[in-house]
Amino acid sequence: MTNTKDDKPFTETGISGKFMRIEPSYTMRSRYIIGEVHKVRRLTQKVREYIIVLKEEIDPDPGQFAMLWVPGVGEIPLSFADYTSKTVKFVISRVGAVTTYIHQNIGEGSKILLRGPLGKGFTIYPSRNCLLVGGGYGLAPLHYLAKKLSTKGCRLKILLGFKNSTDIFYVDEFRSISNTFISSEDGEEEFRGTVVELMKNILEEESFAIVYACGREEMLVKIARECAARNVKLEVSLERIIKCGLGVCGSCSIEPLGLRVCRDGPVFDGGILLRLEDLSRRSNEKICMNH
Ligand SMILES: Cc1cc2nc3c(=O)[nH]c(=O)nc-3n(C[C@H](O)[C@H](O)[C@H](O)COP(=O)(O)OP(=O)(O)OC[C@H]3O[C@@H](n4cnc5c(N)ncnc54)[C@H](O)[C@@H]3O)c2cc1C
Numbered sequence: 001m002t003n004t005k006d007d008k009p010f011t012e013t014g015i016s017g018k019f020m021r022i023e024p025s026y027t028m029r030s031r032y033i034i035g036e037v038h039k040v041r042r043l044t045q046k047v048r049e050y051i052i053v054l055k056e057e058i059d060p061d062p063g064q065f066a067m068l069w070v071p072g073v074g075e076i077p078l079s080f081a082d083y084t085s086k087t088v089k090f091v092i093s094r095v096g097a098v099t100t101y102i103h104q105n106i107g108e109g110s111k112i113l114l115r116g117p118l119g120k121g122f123t124i125y126p127s128r129n130c131l132l133v134g135g136g137y138g139l140a141p142l143h144y145l146a147k148k149l150s151t152k153g154c155r156l157k158i159l160l161g162f163k164n165s166t167d168i169f170y171v172d173e174f175r176s177i178s179n180t181f182i183s184s185e186d187g188e189e190e191f192r193g194t195v196v197e198l199m200k201n202i203l204e205e206e207s208f209a210i211v212y213a214c215g216r217e218e219m220l221v222k223i224a225r226e227c228a229a230r231n232v233k234l235e236v237s238l239e240r241i242i243k244c245g246l247g248v249c250g251s252c253s254i255e256p257l258g259l260r261v262c263r264d265g266p267v268f269d270g271g272i273l274l275r276l277e278d279l280s281r282r283s284n285e286k287i288c289m290n291h
């Protein structure tokens with residue numbers, strides 16, 4: 001990569017009276033790129049898909065994320081649900097201030113600012129037998145991953161889990177890529193139960209070189225235990241509260257491992273889930289870690 005004017009090799013900078021080394025890549029990653037919303041699609045009552053055309057190519061890896069900045073409102077991390085030639089897809093679930101603002105105020109023709117791609121994505125091993133397991137908006141990075149894996153000659157089986165049949169989205173998109181099975185806890189779909197139970201059934205019948213998973217952390221912990229018991233390689237995408245996105249502020253630390261989700265992840269080897277002291281804040285409201 002060539003250095004741009006504001007991307008000089010190593011600069012010394014004073015912060016709070018101390019000096020730190022700024023890597024050239026920090027300036028690249030903290031640069032905002034302008035985009036325009038091309039299309040918005042309602043997927044469920046709480047989830048929407050945004051297709052955004054950027055001013056320049058960014059070519060993310062599946063599992064990497066972008067920081068989407070809404071001036072005056074806030075900045076949030078989002079996984080790439082798809083990307084082709086300057087066109088990004090995000091799947092945005094309405095949970096709080098920024099996501100509600102986006103749902104209510106960002107429409108076709110709106111200008112947006114984003115920085116990225118950030119973090120480390122999934123590892124792609126060509127020509128393998130792969131199992132993808134996702135829940136909720138965790139489907140977003142798995143969709144982009146599935147597309148990339150299928151171009152690398154991998155054989156895919158995709159499992160999507162939803163709480164209720166009204167939460168279901170992206171099934172046709174996944175089915176157009178490979179074999180897709182869905183579970184819902186209200187029993188209206190093909191499999192009644194959780195996607196972890198569905199995965200256990202599938203793992204009894206078939207072997208896979210790798211499992212890729214994304215969704216709520218309590219679900220990921222259960223998947224990690226199942227994969228560890230069967231000695232199957234697992235990669236997971238984790239969430240923490242991301243602020244700088246550059247590995248500097250410490251907001252996204254995973255303790256006691258000292259890892260930072262924005263820099264060392266968000267994709268990690270699934271084994272780390274069995275060594276965590278805390279689950280992500282959203283998961284903490286639901287589960288205690290005394291397993
Ligand atoms: C790497 C990464 C990729 C993500 N990809 C997507 C995506 O593709 N689509 C999508 O809809 N969302 C995604 N998220 C989550 C999204 O960033 C948050 O939902 C968003 O920041 C919430 O902002 P808000 O202002 O609407 O909610 P807030 O008002 O900030 O928060 C609402 C509630 O959600 C909790 N919360 C907020 N952010 C997080 C978080 N990161 N982890 C745990 N709890 C949180 C808060 O503690 C609070 O309880 C991703 C998060 C990460 C870390």
Ligand code: FES
Nearest residue numbers: 243248249250262
């Ligand atoms: S968000 Fe600042 S270190 Fe990760």
